[in-house]
Amino acid sequence: MSAILSADDLNDFISPGVACIKPVETLPAAPSQPAPSDLEHEVILDGQQSASAHTAGPAQISLTDCLACSGCVTSAEAVLVxxxxxxxxxxxxxxxxxxxxxxxxxxxxxxxxxxxxxxxxxxxxxxxxxxxxxxxxxxxxxxxxxxxxxxxxxxxxxxxxxxxxxxxxxxxxxxxxxxREACLVLGAEEALSDKSKVAKPILTSSCPGWVCYAEKTHPHVLPYISxxxxxxxxxxxxxxxxxxxxxxxxxxxxxxxxxxxxxxxxxxxxxxxxxxxxxxxxxxxxxxxxxxxxxxxxxxxxxxxxxxxxxxxxxxxxxxxxxxxxxxxxxxxxxxxxxxxPQAGQADPLAGTSGGNLYYTLKYVSARHPGSKIETVRGRNADIVEYTVTSPTGGAIFKAARYYGFRNIQNLVRKLKPPKLSRMPGAKVTGPRRPAGKPGGLEYAYVEVMACPGGCTNGGGQIKVDDPVVIERRGLETKPGPQEQKQWLAQVDxxxxxxxxxxxxxxxxxxxxxxxxxxxxxxxxxxxxxxxxxxxxxxxxxxxxxxxxxxxxYTSYREVVSDVGKDKAAGNTERVVQLAGKIGGGW
CATH class of the missing domain: 3.40.50.1780 (Rossmann fold)
Known part of the structure; x- marks a missing residue:
């Protein structure tokens, strides 16, 4: 997603034949022949013929329209740019x-x-x-x-x-x-509040790529998002x-x-x-x-x-x-x-480069328990880190983790997936091997989630080492590779x-x-x-x-459901009304 996205890459367009919500709001006159049952509406601009006659250009569709649909992310982002x-x-x-x-x-x-x-x-x-x-x-x-x-x-x-x-x-x-300072305090108090309306473990919400991913593909994690x-x-x-x-x-x-x-x-x-x-x-x-x-x-x-x-x-x-x-x-x-x-919180590298939500929450917990310590354990890779606030006697007070990058996020949401109930009489409950909140499983109280490996300094809108401005200012004669990009990210950090x-x-x-x-x-x-x-x-x-x-x-989230490519038993007219009535939420 954002880690590899560049404005120059967003040159695709919603081509004819792709089901889209927007055109049904201004459908042309009914054709002499019946429309196909799958109702894959063409995107037709005013004054143009049907796409069957020739190839249409990019459709002028507003961003709000695209955000009501999860069927064409890159096209929505192209309109957005x-x-x-x-x-x-x-x-x-x-x-x-x-x-x-x-x-x-x-x-x-x-x-x-x-x-x-x-x-x-x-x-x-x-x-x-x-x-x-x-x-x-x-x-x-x-x-x-x-x-x-x-x-x-x-x-x-x-x-x-x-x-x-x-x-x-x-x-x-x-x-x-x-x-950000206000968000850090609000996030820490939300994580420690007994009256919080968010389920534990609380997952941070400042990364829009992660929230987009959750709303469209894993709605079961929405109750956990801050x-x-x-x-x-x-x-x-x-x-x-x-x-x-x-x-x-x-x-x-x-x-x-x-x-x-x-x-x-x-x-x-x-x-x-x-x-x-x-x-x-x-x-x-x-x-x-x-x-x-x-x-x-x-x-x-x-x-x-x-x-x-x-x-x-x-x-x-x-x-x-x-x-x-x-x-x-x-x-x-x-x-x-x-x-x-100067603004606070950036001086300690342990806070990371994504705002320090997790680190501040750990410090907040530690401040409420004098004599406690913050222990760190690296996970299976550099973008997974586990933290524990321990009491002077060694007992765990608060457990948290950092999950960066979509590969790691997929493992996280898999652990949060609720168990499935079989319809067969006497069958056992099936689901994740280690349910959330159980010993030996995902027992964190707070997780900082970011879509980009390395955090926000590695965002898709950041200047990369192979961008012309860097090559020109550094006088580089050959195109930089992955190792040079890693060194470049260290300089940004x-x-x-x-x-x-x-x-x-x-x-x-x-x-x-x-x-x-x-x-x-x-x-x-x-x-x-x-x-x-x-x-x-x-x-x-x-x-x-x-x-x-x-x-x-505070804000809210909602599951984004797409009807694109799905067969519907309802008639064409009913489906057109349903599609046209979708007005928002999500991405």
């Missing part, structure tokens, strides 16, 4: 003058609302993207330096503002690590809810870009569970305003700069000029989004962990000059994160938006 790409970003920037935030005596106001096409542009950037670009730039560029270069591109006067029809740029660029939103999703909800309520503008006037290491994050952004239909409507998934409007990857950052003839590696590594920085409307969330200190080596970010200091550095120094610190501070911030967020915390921070 056309909707979420650096080209779409530039098109939106050039659509109208951007909204401007102005400071008034009574708070903040917005100028430019008279133009219905104008937007307020905000962006969030992942640490894995910064690490990938830092590795390309060279060893003298840290992850934090790369983050400032991205800010210069999106906000600075030498970046996107220097070109385009309206010289638009982004008002705020935030670090997803802030949302309901905590991913950092991308949580940040999207925070920005859309807070800005729309504090500035008094509609959510569709706020355009949120996420820069991620993974193409599957585009799929996540398109989920109907992550729209304002949930937090601004009836709390049910629907086709509302998305919390994340567009996702581009690390590779697409370079495509973006190339489209505007900008040398990314020539951008300044200094903070964006204070004259271009706008204070975030809410002071409490401003302090949360732009903390006057090194850049990922370099963030904590930097001093406090002056850019954050400029934005928060009135914030005292010791504001978060509380007595309940787990690592460098205060669960009490996170809970207080979430409570404040719910208070200023008037939305229940659970609707803000």
């Amino acid at each position: 056309s909707l979420q790409s650096h080209s779409e970003l530039l098109s939106v920037l050039d659509g109208a003058p951007g909204l401007r935030i102005i400071r008034r005596d009574d708070g903040f106001g917005v100028e430019g609302l008279e133009n219905p096409d104008s937007k307020l542009f905000v962006a969030s950037v992942s640490p894995q993207t910064r690490a990938s670009l830092a590795a390309v730039a060279g060893r003298d560029v840290s992850e934090r330096d790369a983050g400032r270069m991205i800010s210069q591109l999106l906000v600075g006067s030498d970046g996107l503002r220097a070109g385009g029809k309206w010289n638009n740029g982004f008002t705020w660029v935030v670090d997803t690590n802030t949302a 309901k905590v939103k991913s950092p991308q999703a949580l940040m999207g909800t925070l920005l859309k809810t807070t800005l729309s309520r504090t500035l008094g503008i509609s959510p569709d006037r706020i355009w949120h870009l996420a820069v991620m290491p993974c193409f599957d994050k585009k799929l996540e952004a398109s989920r109907e569970e992550l729209t304002d239909a949930v937090w601004n409507g009836n709390a049910q998934p629907g086709r509302g305003v998305r919390d994340v409007d567009c996702v581009i990857t690390s590779k697409e950052i370079l495509m973006l700069t190339e489209s505007r003839s900008i040398d990314f590696f020539g951008l300044s590594k200094t903070p964006v000029s204070a004259s271009l920085q706008t204070p975030f409307p809410d002071p409490t969330l401003r302090r949360f989004l732009f903390p006057p200190r 090194e850049a990922y962990f370099s963030a904590e080596d930097s001093d406090s970010d002056p850019e954050a200091e400029d934005v928060n000059s009135a914030v005292e550095n010791g504001d978060q120094a509380r007595g309940d610190m787990v690592g460098s994160i205060s669960p009490a501070y996170i809970r207080d911030t979430l409570t404040h967020w719910a208070g200023i938006t008037g939305i229940d915390v659970d609707r803000l921070v």
